[in-house]
Structures are given as structure tokens and as C-alpha cells.
Amino acid sequence: MTAATPQVGFDEFEEQTWQKRLAYVGRLLQRDRGGMLGFILFILIVLTAIFAPVIAPHDPLKQNLRAAKQPPAWQEGGSWEQPLGTDTLGRDMLSRIIFGTRVSLTVGFFGVLIAGTLGMVSGLVAGYVGGRVDGAIMGVVNIFLAIPYLVFVVVVAAILGRNLLNVILIFGITDSPIFARVTRGEVLRIRESGYVESAVSAGASTGRILFDHILPNLIGPLITLATFEMSAMIFYEAGLSFLGLSVPPSVPSWGNMLQVGRQYLTIYPWIATWPGVAIAITALTFNLLGDWLRDVLDPRLRRSRK
Amino acid sequence: MQRYLLTRVVQSLFLLLGVLIVVFFLVRLTGDPTSLMVAKEAPAEQREAFREAMGFNRPLIVQFLDFGAGILRGDFGDSLHFRQPALELILERLPATFYLATVALLLAIVIAITIGIIGGSNPGSAIDSLGRALGLFGQTIPNFWLALILILIFAVNLGWFPSFGRDTSISVVLPAVALGFGSMGQLVRLTRSAVLEIRNEDYIRTARSKGISQFKIGARHVFRNASLALVSVISIQYSYLLGGSIYIETIFSWPGLGNLLQQAVDGRDFPLVQAIAFFISFFVIALTLLTDVAYALIDPRIRYSS
Numbered sequence: 001m002t003a004a005t006p007q008v009g010f011d012e013f014e015e016q017t018w019q020k021r022l023a024y025v026g027r028l029l030q031r032d033r034g035g036m037l038g039f040i041l042f043i044l045i046v047l048t049a050i051f052a053p054v055i056a057p058h059d060p061l062k063q064n065l066r067a068a069k070q071p072p073a074w075q076e077g078g079s080w081e082q083p084l085g086t087d088t089l090g091r092d093m094l095s096r097i098i099f100g101t102r103v104s105l106t107v108g109f110f111g112v113l114i115a116g117t118l119g120m121v122s123g124l125v126a127g128y129v130g131g132r133v134d135g136a137i138m139g140v141v142n143i144f145l146a147i148p149y150l151v152f153v154v155v156v157a158a159i160l161g162r163n164l165l166n167v168i169l170i171f172g173i174t175d176s177p178i179f180a181r182v183t184r185g186e187v188l189r190i191r192e193s194g195y196v197e198s199a200v201s202a203g204a205s206t207g208r209i210l211f212d213h214i215l216p217n218l219i220g221p222l223i224t225l226a227t228f229e230m231s232a233m234i235f236y237e238a239g240l241s242f243l244g245l246s247v248p249p250s251v252p253s254w255g256n257m258l259q260v261g262r263q264y265l266t267i268y269p270w271i272a273t274w275p276g277v278a279i280a281i282t283a284l285t286f287n288l289l290g291d292w293l294r295d296v297l298d299p300r301l302r303r304s305r306k
Numbered sequence: 307m308q309r310y311l312l313t314r315v316v317q318s319l320f321l322l323l324g325v326l327i328v329v330f331f332l333v334r335l336t337g338d339p340t341s342l343m344v345a346k347e348a349p350a351e352q353r354e355a356f357r358e359a360m361g362f363n364r365p366l367i368v369q370f371l372d373f374g375a376g377i378l379r380g381d382f383g384d385s386l387h388f389r390q391p392a393l394e395l396i397l398e399r400l401p402a403t404f405y406l407a408t409v410a411l412l413l414a415i416v417i418a419i420t421i422g423i424i425g426g427s428n429p430g431s432a433i434d435s436l437g438r439a440l441g442l443f444g445q446t447i448p449n450f451w452l453a454l455i456l457i458l459i460f461a462v463n464l465g466w467f468p469s470f471g472r473d474t475s476i477s478v479v480l481p482a483v484a485l486g487f488g489s490m491g492q493l494v495r496l497t498r499s500a501v502l503e504i505r506n507e508d509y510i511r512t513a514r515s516k517g518i519s520q521f522k523i524g525a526r527h528v529f530r531n532a533s534l535a536l537v538s539v540i541s542i543q544y545s546y547l548l549g550g551s552i553y554i555e556t557i558f559s560w561p562g563l564g565n566l567l568q569q570a571v572d573g574r575d576f577p578l579v580q581a582i583a584f585f586i587s588f589f590v591i592a593l594t595l596l597t598d599v600a601y602a603l604i605d606p607r608i609r610y611s612s
Contacts, residue, residue, distance in 0.1 A: 148549020
């Protein structure tokens, strides 16, 4: 965590072609071991989700009662046919973990996309227009933030019923207040800055100020926030599944697997172990990536001073 | 100071009203709440009777005013499942949740601050590495999975602690560790970075040059200055623990509010769900208000600037 943030000289910003930018990002990655690890894991996880049918050794839904409850390969009674063992219905754990990546990443990605868009627009309006509009928007935001997030999500999920689209919508909407608050704060800070003031006095239009001066400065903090929120959503999705409130039980998701594993915890402990490991690795990935992005995108917030 | 106090109290009341509105409309998100609470197979007359009994056939505004007036009188409606006032059920379960959250928080604070201060004062030492590992794992290991692993190791294999219920005085240990682990990670990170920042201040060097012992410097100078930053975070963590105990209470069959909420959601007992959601939000809002007031008392800069 103490890896030094690379010192950025002004010369590195000259003539930015995309090759130069890419090379620059590469250099930044090389200097941060945590960031590098997060980046590599992130690519691997995304590839796993995309190519799940190719990578998975078995059909994640195929039941085989004769091979049920097999421990991992290195334990007595296990076989390399099912390296991580099988669940109570004889479905291959490894294949189910691989397919579970899809559910988690889908919820995380689209959830953050919706939350980020909603939050950014409302935060931008609140921060830029100010006055009563600001008061009204932030009033609603504060109400939603006053309800403990987990309670909120559980209640809404119970009301709407369990399917993937509902889960994405729930996270997209309930998580947007955080994006709104951060966006508004940034907009207020940017508006105070000298360059926006001088643009206004030079007669720049509202659109120009928004798109040329404010939006580019918002991207950094929002991408960092999105990374951490994606990690949080993957957590909450698994938790909802665990309570039986997320995707239907037939879908191989990490939370659903944990829920089954919990019932057989003392007899077949591996059923609950692997999905937890998968969630922890994914969360670690997004956290490392988020820490690195924060350093790179916002040099004011060096990690050592956080 | 009085002015600040008054503003904050009025703000909190508005927040509470907002939460009331949200909780009221959530149940009506899908239209008629009757379809949420009565089985689909129920005959039409039974549904109609239920609608009549619950007053769902009245105009929305009348229903809302009735709901709000009831809450002012302390009437949160009756649980459909338990057939008794929701408030009674909540008050019965409340102490267990407070107890669990408090133990979890104290555990997290004591361990995190000790490791954070010792580790932060000796960067690179073994304790510092431990602190950094705790900080990272606290954010990446889901608490519901940690709970299962703790049960497996300490209840099933070693038999040191009971795996569920609240029958003995040590029953609280495993749930408190699982619940507080995330907060511990966050607090270690925060304490460590606060200490790293403070240890380079002039007054620490002065104290050291006067020959004051390391322990005294830690206790008197470092801890006191770091504590200001910690107070608000601890309050946030406490409300997070109060609202976030659904998984842990469910897994450990802990007789608290989170467990009750899970049962209510499971049994589609929405009057009870509404009451619990409102009650937990009420505590979080009250806690935030108390923290702000305490903060203003400790730090004069806050009460004068607003």
C-alpha cells in the first residue's frame, strides 16, 4: 500500500496520442504492484465471465446424483474430474463458480451503470443549478441515504420479486444517491475554481462550461467510485441470493451456492467455501483496482495520505 | 450553538418524514399491496375481505395520513404472522440487536486502534503488516461467508463457541467477530493513516526530543489527535452495524431485529417489514444527530461555521 505514486512531470502530458497514453498507463501499472495485480485479476475475471461456456469443464446445471457430494480432488474420495468437488445434486462446483462470475459481473456492471448515470445527472443538476433545485434533489438523496442500505435493498427485493432485471434495477436505483452526492460535491468544488470563473466571465455558454470544464473533471472521481461500488454490489447481490431474494435458485450464482452450502455446512463444507473464495477474490480485485485508479486519476489523494 | 442544534433537529425531523413516505410507498410499488400479502390462490372474497380489513380500498392520501397518525401514537400496525402489534415485537428484539452491534463495534475499535497506532508508529513492522492485511481483508471478505467459516472452525471443529442462539454469555463472540470484521478493517486503515500523518508533526518531534516515553506520546499526542477523525467514522460504523446485521443474525439465529426482518420478508409480513425499516432508519437518524451535536460540542469550529 505504500508504493509511491509515480511523479508526473509536465512533459508527460505533452502531445497526447493514444499510444502515448497507453504507454503511460502501462508505466503507472508497473510502478504499483497492487494495481498491477488488480488489473491482471480484473482482466482474468472479465474473460472468465465472457468465455464461461468454453472454460467450464462441465454443464453447470447438469445434475448427476451418482457423483453428488464429492469433496475437492485433493481430499479423500475426490476426483480430478470435478476438481472443486460437487454439490448435493452432483453439479460440478468449478463450472458453477465459473458461471457465477456472469451473474455477479452483470449485476455489478449494469447496476453501477444505472446508478452512475442517474446519480451523475441529478448531482450535476443539483450542483450546477443550485438554489431550490439543489435543495429538493439533495433532500431526496439524504432521505434515501438515511435508510440503512441493506434494509432498503432487502425490502425492495422482497416486494419486487426475484429475477435478474429486478436485482439490477434495485441496485441501480438504491445506489444512485451516493453518486449524486459525490457528483454534487465535485461540481461545487470545480465551480469555485478559477478556470470556471474565468470561462464564465469570458462569456462561455452553460453547455460549454458543463461539457468542457466540469464533466472532464468529474470522470476521475466517478470512475474510482464506480469501481468500489461495483465491488459493493457484488457483495450485496451475493447477500441477497443468500437470503433467497436475488436471482431464482436455478441460476448458478455465488450467493445461491452459499445458501445451499450453509445448509450442509458441517457435512459438506466445500459447498460453502468456494463461492466465498470467489466473492473475496473479486472484491479484492475491484478494491486493488479502485485504489490504483484513485492514485492515478486524482494525484491530490495520494494513498499514503489517505 | 442553540441555533445549530435547532437546525439539526428540524432537519432530522424532515428526514424522518421522508423515510415515512418512502416506507409507505415502497409496499405500494407494485400497485395493490393485497397481492403482496395474500397468496395468489386465495379466493376473491378472501382477498376483498383482507383489503377491507387493512383499509387498502381507501384513497391513498387517507391511508397515508392514517399510517402517519398511527406512528405518532406509537401504533405501527399489527404483524400478519404473529398477530400482535409490530412495535411490541420490535421492542422485544431491539436489545439483542443493540447488544450485538455494540459488542461488535467495541471489539472492532479496541483491536483496530491498538493495531493501527502500534503499526502506524512502526511502519514496516510485523504489526503494521498485520494491520494492512486486516484493512484489506475487512473490505474483501463478505461477512456472511466469514460467519460460516467461523462456525466451521470454532463451533464445529474446535467446539469453543456455540454456533447459534443466545443462550450463554459467550454466544455473542462469533456473531460479533463476523459482524464487526468489516468495520475493524476500515478503522485500522483510518487509524493507521491518521497516525502516519500525525507522527511527522512538529509537536510529536518536540515531545520526543523532551525524552517523553513512546507510550506516553502514543497515548497523549497521537491518540488524542487521531480520535477526532475517528469519532464520526465510528458513528457511521455503528449505524452500519445496526442496519447490517440481517445476515449475521439470520445465520446465528440471533434473536434480534435483523432476524425478525428476515422472517418478516420471508413470510411476506409487510406491515412488520414497514415497521422494522422505519424503526432502524429512526435509530440511524437519531444516532447521526447525536454525533453531530457531540462533534459540535467537542470542536468549536463546526458550530461556528454553520
